[in-house]
Structure formats: structure tokens, C-alpha cells
Amino acid sequence: MSMTRVHADQVFTGGARAGQVRTPGATRSAVVRLARPKQARAKGSDVLAVCIFVTAVTIGLWLQHGGFSALIGGGSGTVRAIGQLSGLAAALGALGAIILTARPVFLERRYGLDQLLAAHRWFGISTVLLVVVHAVAATAAWAAMSGMTFVGALGDMLANESWMVAALASTVIFVTIGLSSWRRIKNAISYETWYFLHLTAYLAVLLGFGHQLTLGSDFTRDRVAMWWWTGLAVATLAVVMWSRVGVVATSLRRRLYVSAVSREAQGVGSLHINGPSLRRMRVAGGQFFIVRPLAKGLWWQAHPFSVSAAPTTGGLRFTIKELGDDTPNLLKVKPGTRVLLEGPYGVFTVEKAAGSRVVLVAGGVGIAPIRAILEDCHPSQRPIVIVRVRNERDLPHRTELEGLVKSRDGELIVLTGPREWFAARDPFSPDGLAAIIPGIEGRHAFICGPASLESAVIKGLRKAGMPTSNIHLERFGV
Structure with missing residues (x-):
């Protein structure tokens, strides 16, 4: 193991002034720090x-229709209630699940x-399991009431x-997605x-909704229940349209482009984005964007990348590691290429520390x-x-750090x-963390890197006395 330590009292010999980043194409006088995102208006108690x-009204309507009596009555009625x-x-x-994925x-x-x-992900898995239970229980109840076999009842x-038929198609789609x-x-x-398989979830919900309103006994005899579920569906559609369509429209209006591409370290480069x-x-x-260059072969692919420098009017910088078939091509995009940016996303920001001392841990391009x-x-x-890399050549932005x-x-x-x-x-x-981090119990930790590194650091910090609430990390993907 090799450990290199740079203290604040050591001489800085970088080309830029301490703490300053020069974005290609930016002029010194024009560069201004971008405003920070507004605080969330929704409180956790509001969401709860x-x-x-919504849950109480739904269960209340079910109870009004005799659901509980049927549930405890035994026989086919219990199966039907389930x-x-x-x-x-x-x-x-x-x-x-749809509202959550609309972000x-x-x-x-x-x-x-x-x-x-x-x-x-939790909502999605639960929904698939519940759909299967619903399909099996409903068919079994039909079979019991009609004296048919399970297969005969289904037919x-x-x-x-x-x-x-639409309900069966919806079930098949949900199970396939699961x-x-x-x-x-x-x-x-x-x-x-x-x-694209997950996009078919919208079709599955639509097919299931038609089945629900036309065949569900709670809806065919109760206009209040029908309007309640119609209202929930319309509200969900409104959130999706506002969030997803609105985001696309905003991305198109931004008129952003690649201003430069730079090499940072072995297998690592940066995209510099600018625009009026x-x-x-x-x-x-600490926030990230979904980046989509409008270039041949790349326009239909979207990638989550964190900004790697303070966002300013001089540009945004995304530092990218060359992995797989896609990211190397991103670093070959020509300056002037239009870019769609969706975001910013994330709450992985210094505000989480509330002014407390911090320890920042990175692995590889997690820097x-x-x-x-x-x-x-x-x-x-x-x-x-604290930065973990295989060798010195793998560390981007060292002079800036x-x-x-x-x-x-x-x-x-x-x-x-x-x-x-x-x-x-x-x-x-x-012991290793306590030796290099003074006052570890009172600090906040920000961690970004491979899952194995994140797991090891979190485990070490907790055992060293850092409260779990002081440990922050951000993971992409479902």
C-alpha cells in the first residue's frame, strides 16, 4: 500500500489559483458561480x-363494499376478497411506481x-407479486363459485x-418486467x-385499468369508487406529463453544446458543456445530470454524470471514465455538438453537513x-x-485537488x-480511519466509488464512531 498525504500548509504549485478551475473557452471576467438549487418545498410529513x-380512502371503499366480511367469511368469498x-x-x-420513476x-x-x-424498485417488485396473487385468487374464486377447474375457469x-384478455396481457407484461x-x-x-421492457409498464397499467373499471365489482356498482380511481389515474398522468414531458422541453430550450473535450488521466476524460x-x-x-449528446449513434443513449467542478457561467464539466462501448465515444464528440441535459438531480451536496467538518472519500472516477x-x-x-486509485496515473484533477x-x-x-x-x-x-481522520465522530462523510469501497468505508466509519445519519452517498440506477 502506498499513501501520499498533502496538507494545507504545503506549497501549491498548480497552474491555477488555489481553488479555481478554468473551463476551456471561459473568460476570467465573465465567470460567475451558478445559483444553488432551491430547497425542497415538500416535507416528509406531507408525502406521508x-x-x-390515498390508502385510507381506498381501503374505506373496499370495506364499504363488504370486503372485510367476505375476507373473514371463509370459502370462496375469502379467496375472492383476497x-x-x-x-x-x-x-x-x-x-x-410510475410517479416515482417520473422523478x-x-x-x-x-x-x-x-x-x-x-x-x-420496491414498489415495482411488490406490484408484480400482488398482480400474481390477484390473478391466481380471482381465478380460484371463479373456479370455486362455478364448479370448474382452475384452467377451465381461466378459459x-x-x-x-x-x-x-387485456387483464391477462397486463399480467404477462408485469411478470416479464419483474x-x-x-x-x-x-x-x-x-x-x-x-x-424498453420497462416502458411497456405504461401499457400494462392502461390494460389493467380498463379491466379494473369494467369488471371490478367495487367499481361497476359504485360511481364514487369509479371516480376515485379515475382521479388517481388522471393525477398520475399529470405528474408524468409535467415531470417527463416538461423535462424534455426544458432540455431542448437550454441550447447547450460541447465546448471542449479534455484528457484528465489514464482512461479518463472530461466533457465541457456551455451555452447561452x-x-x-x-x-x-455533487449533483448530476442525465447527459445525451445529439450526435450520430449517441442521441438515443442517456448517461448519468456528476459535475466535477463548481458549476459556473463558464461551463459545466463532467469527468468520465472510459468503460464499455459507449463512454469512449462520448469523449470523441466534437466541440459544438448539441447536448441535452436532464437535471440537475441529487441531494449529495455539502448542505448535508450543515457546516460541520467533513471527510470526502472517492474511488476512481468517483472523484x-x-x-x-x-x-x-x-x-x-x-x-x-481520501482517494483510492490503483496508481497515480489513474487520479484525475490532482493539481486542482x-x-x-x-x-x-x-x-x-x-x-x-x-x-x-x-x-x-x-x-x-x-483503527485505520480513526488514525487519519481527527474528530471522526463529529464529521460528516461523503462517499462515492465502487460498491465494495462504499461498503468498506461505511462499515469502518460506523465502527469508528461516526453516526449513520452523518454518512452520505449517492447511487444511480434502479
Whole structure:
């Protein structure tokens, strides 16, 4: 293991002034820090109150229709009630999953995109399981009441109920989406295939909604219930249109383009984005965008990248590691190419520390958001930056990091070497972290890197005495 430490009192020999980043094409006099995002208006209690209200009204309508009496009555009535209740829960789960994946700003600003997508995954899995329970219970109840076999009852329903074929198609789509999210299958298919499969969830919800309103006994006899569910569907559609269509329209209006592409380290480069509408954007260090260059072969692919420097009117910088088939092509985009930016997203910002001292931990290209957060730190926060890379050539922005640490009375610690070198002396063990982080119990930690590094650091920090509430990280993807 090799450890290099740079303290605030060491001489900085970089080409830029300490703490300053020059974006290609930017003029010194014109560069102004972009405004920070507005605070979330929605409170956690507000979201909880809405969820409780919607659930309570839905269950209340079910109870009004004799659902509980049927549930405890035994026989086919109990099976039928289970089918009804699981169907209602599946419908709520599907609408909730759609709202979460639409990532409305009032929720994203409160919880962060990683938390929304984690909740979406939970809602999605629950919905698929509930759909299966509903289908099995409803068919079993039909079979019991008609004296048919299970297969015979299914055939009878499909032949005599107009929306039952649509319901079966909806079930098949939901199950297919659920299977595609199973890790083994997800890793075996391309992201594009997985993504387009998930888009069919909208069709599944539409087909299921028609079945729900025309065949569900709670709706065919109760106009209040029908209007309630119609209202929920319309509200969900409004959130999706406002969040997704609005985001696309905003991205098109921004008129942003690639101003430069630079090489930062071995296998690492940066995209520099600029444009006339940049000064109207609100961005904080640590946030990320969904980046889509409008170039041949790239326009239909979207990638989440964190800003790697303080966002200014001089441009946004995204530092990217060359992985797979796509990212190397991103770093070959010609200056002047239009870019669509969706975002910013994330709550992985220095505000989480509330002015407390911080420790920033990065692995590999995870240095991108850490570098931007460091620039937002105040000298009173005495930032300690720990970077894990295989060798010195893998560390991008080193000169900038040294300058920022110097100007903020902090310290930069670079850990290099292959993984085997760390077996004998683990720098992320509780003792190892306590030795290099003074006052570890009162600091806030920001971590970005491979999952194995994040897990090791979180475990070490907790055992060293740092409260879990002081540990912050951001994960992309579902």
C-alpha cells in the first residue's frame, strides 16, 4: 500500500489559483458561480399524509363494499376478497411506481434520485407479486363459485369477459418486467432492452385499468369508487406529463453544446458543456445530470454524470471514465455538438453537513462529485479528502485537488496500489480511519466509488464512531 498525504500548509504549485478551475473557452471576467438549487418545498410529513389518505380512502371503499366480511367469511368469498384486496394494492403500487420513476422535482429535491429509484424498485417488485396473487385468487374464486377447474375457469373468464384478455396481457407484461429486473437476467441483457421492457409498464397499467373499471365489482356498482380511481389515474398522468414531458422541453430550450473535450488521466476524460442559457440554471456541486449528446449513434443513449467542478457561467464539466462501448465515444464528440441535459438531480451536496467538518472519500472516477463538493466546502469544515486509485496515473484533477485542499485548510490522502496490498493494513478499518481522520465522530462523510469501497468505508466509519445519519452517498440506477 502506498499513501501520499498533502496538507494545507504545503506549497501549491498548480497552474491555477488555489481553488479555481478554468473551463476551456471561459473568460476570467465573465465567470460567475451558478445559483444553488432551491430547497425542497415538500416535507416528509406531507408525502406521508398523502400516502395515508390515498390508502385510507381506498381501503374505506373496499370495506364499504363488504370486503372485510367476505375476507373473514371463509370459502370462496375469502379467496375472492383476497383477489380484490391484492388487486387494489397492485393498482396503487403501479401508480406509485410510475410517479416515482417520473422523478417529480418536489420529491427528488427532498429525497434524491437514488432514493426515489430505490423506492420505485420496491414498489415495482411488490406490484408484480400482488398482480400474481390477484390473478391466481380471482381465478380460484371463479373456479370455486362455478364448479370448474382452475384452467377451465381461466378459459371461461377469457371467453366471456371482454376485458379479461387485456387483464391477462397486463399480467404477462408485469411478470416479464419483474423477471427482467432479476439481477442475473438484467446482467445478461443490454440496458436498452431492459429500459424498453420497462416502458411497456405504461401499457400494462392502461390494460389493467380498463379491466379494473369494467369488471371490478367495487367499481361497476359504485360511481364514487369509479371516480376515485379515475382521479388517481388522471393525477398520475399529470405528474408524468409535467415531470417527463416538461423535462424534455426544458432540455431542448437550454441550447447547450460541447465546448471542449479534455484528457484528465489514464482512461479518463472530461466533457465541457456551455451555452447561452447556462446562467439561468441552478446547480450545486455533487449533483448530476442525465447527459445525451445529439450526435450520430449517441442521441438515443442517456448517461448519468456528476459535475466535477463548481458549476459556473463558464461551463459545466463532467469527468468520465472510459468503460464499455459507449463512454469512449462520448469523449470523441466534437466541440459544438448539441447536448441535452436532464437535471440537475441529487441531494449529495455539502448542505448535508450543515457546516460541520467533513471527510470526502472517492474511488476512481468517483472523484468527480467529490471534487465538486470539495470546492463548495468552507475552510472551517477542514475537509479531509481520501482517494483510492490503483496508481497515480489513474487520479484525475490532482493539481486542482491539492489547490482546493490548501485553500480550505484541509488534507489530501491518496491511497495507491493493487487491492492485495491492502490486505495486511486496511486503511478503511475503524483503527485505520480513526488514525487519519481527527474528530471522526463529529464529521460528516461523503462517499462515492465502487460498491465494495462504499461498503468498506461505511462499515469502518460506523465502527469508528461516526453516526449513520452523518454518512452520505449517492447511487444511480434502479
